[in-house]
Amino acid sequence: MKRFSRLPQHIGIIPDGNRRWALRKGLKEQDGYESGLQPGLELYELCLELGIKELTFYGFTVDNTKRPSVQIRAFQKACVDAVEYLASKDTDLLVVGNTQSRFFPKALLSYTERTRFGSGLIKVNFLANYGWNWDLNYSVQNGVISSSGNIIDGIASSDISRIDLIIRWGGGRRLSGFLPIQSVYADFYVVDEMWPDYSIEQVYKALEWYQDQDITLGG
Amino acid sequence: MKRFSRLPQHIGIIPDGNRRWALRKGLKEQDGYESGLQPGLELYELCLELGIKELTFYGFTVDNTKRPSVQIRAFQKACVDAVEYLASKDTDLLVVGNTQSRFFPKALLSYTERTRFGSGLIKVNFLANYGWNWDLNYSVQNGVISSSGNIIDGIASSDISRIDLIIRWGGGRRLSGFLPIQSVYADFYVVDEMWPDYSIEQVYKALEWYQDQDITLGG
Structure with a gap:
């Protein structure tokens, strides 16, 4: 395994490009999500080996639920499968999202309090x-x-810590609403390949880049 | 002047690298800020010509005021000079920052309500x-x-609209606390050169890149 002089404590993952990947393969857009599952599991295993303390996956958003229902069902299923896999491994697991909406998968309701597996x-x-x-x-x-009078302490995602490194697949250079508070000081690395084309080398490159960044927390 | 198929309505500017530029020139760190003034004025003129509707400059932050006082005085002066120049041109000008702190330059107090010049x-x-x-x-x-019950409507920067494109000079790939709400969907372009080495071609490249981005607002 590669060694790094400095690792991020907390990595955020934006696994974008599933639909574009499917279209390029001659598949339907919704067929891309299933192929996004295995990369997530491999990335989890890699972070565990490296000793990363915290990992956050951008599953799907309220914005995404404006898409055709066949796509919604496909990404909901991929997210449920991913969470259930993670719950079968060694994780302190937490699902964060608006549960008071019909788009929140019922199968994930039991994961909305952090639980050690x-x-x-x-x-x-x-x-x-x-x-x-x-x-x-x-x-x-x-x-x-x-009670602190600071709204930051009362956000829904307050149990998710500050993010050091965000890696986005699929070439987009934007946060797309990903945890704006935790991302204020995060370093942002873009992988041009689509998420289903994940490889361990892409993460190594991101970590090599990250270890040379000067961390100032805005100072 | 170059033509673009699609322009951002609102550009955010993170003018980073003044201190590194100064050190490379054999100057003291604080001497870099003065050389950051002229680029800002040129960029303003360019955006005016292009018909950009809104432009936001990241002057200095509360985080920055932890630096040595000789640096603080230097970036405060550069910011005051920039705002006073902008007020001598055609601008709907607004300064946003914490005025209830000794670090807020008194000369900028008169610009904290949007004023047409x-x-x-x-x-x-x-x-x-x-x-x-x-x-x-x-x-x-x-x-x-x-009264809307939405904290977004009550933020201090609520008169600053959603940002389409953020251009950061100095190679850093992070927001460093720049307007987290307005930046949630922004495309993020990084210029490797330091801000005092600004050139119009850097902005043209950013705009060429931006015109090919697929704008989804998270959807």
């Missing part, structure tokens, strides 16, 4: 039916402003 | 002593939650 070993957060606006307004909408 | 023509926002946490907590800290 196996020996824990790595925090894994999985965003399902996540919305940045929903996240930020969580405490206000529920009539509770946190 | 000359014929207006372009909205220009300038962040001075800006903090992302301060921005998001503005309504809560002032004891007013906006």
Whole structure:
């Protein structure tokens, strides 16, 4: 296994490009999601080996649920399968998303409190039916402003820590609403390949780049 | 002047690399800021010519004020000079930042309500002593939650619109706390050169890249 002089504690993953990958293969758009499952499992195993402390996957968003229903069912299924796999391994697992919507998969309801599976070993957060606006307004909408008076402490994703490195597949150079609070100081690395074309070398390149960045937290 | 098939309505500018540029020139770190003034003025003129509707400059942040005071004085002066220049041109000008701190330049207090100078023509926002946490907590800290019940409407920067394209100079691939709400869907372009080495071709390349991006707003 490769060695790095400095590793991120928390990596965010934006696994984009499933639909474009499917179209290029002559498949239908919705058929790309299933092929996004195996990369996620391989990436989880790699992060565990490397000793990464926390990993967050951008599953699907409230914005995504405006798509055709055949696509929605496909990415919902891929997310449920991914979470159930992770729950069969060593993870401190948490699913974050708007559960008060018909788009939130019922099979994921039992994962919305952080739960240790196996020996824990790595925090894994999985965003399902996540919305940045929903996240930020969580405490206000529920009539509770946190006692600290800081809305940051009351966001729906408050159990997800600051992110050091975001890796986005599929060539896009944007956050697309991914955890705006946790991402304020994150370094952002883009992989041009589509997510189903994941390879371990792509992550190694991201980590090689990251180890040379000067971390200032805005200072 | 170059033509583009699609232009961003609102461009955010992160003018990073002034200190590294100064050190490479054999100057002191604080001497880099003054050389960051002229690029900003040229970029303003270019955006005006192109018909860009809104332009936001990341002047300095609350995080930046942890630096040595000789640097603080230097970037404060550069920001005041930039804003006063912009006020001598055609701009709908707004300075956003925490005015209740000794680090906010007094000379900028008169620009914290949007004011039309000359014929207006372009909205220009300038962040001075800006903090992302301060921005998001503005309504809560002032004891007013906006009547909409959406904290987004009550942020300190609520008069700054959604950003389409962020261009960052100096090679860093991170937002460093830049307007997290307005940046959720923004495309992010990185210029490797330091900000004092600004050239119009760098912006043209960013705009050429941007015109080929597929705008989905997260959908």
